[in-house]
Amino acid sequence: MTAWTWRFEKADGTEVQPAVRPEEFTTQGDAESWIGENWKALLEGGADQARLFEEGTEIYGPMSLHADA
Numbered sequence: 001m002t003a004w005t006w007r008f009e010k011a012d013g014t015e016v017q018p019a020v021r022p023e024e025f026t027t028q029g030d031a032e033s034w035i036g037e038n039w040k041a042l043l044e045g046g047a048d049q050a051r052l053f054e055e056g057t058e059i060y061g062p063m064s065l066h067a068d069a
Helices: 028-044
Strands: 004-009 051-056 057-064
Touching: 004 028, 004 057, 028 051
Parallel strands: none
Antiparallel strands: 004 051, 051 057
């Protein structure tokens, strides 16, 4: 089974622990839906951006969590 995961970072690319703990997702759509529901809490918890990975391979990112970006 493919695992989709998020990495959360400060604006300078330093990894941070997320305020809301994500699971490993089985589809890209599930991972994207989850971040769409939780981005405000992640931002308030200190993350500025996120990167999406499939089995350890970066698919895209960094994606800003700031609404004005």
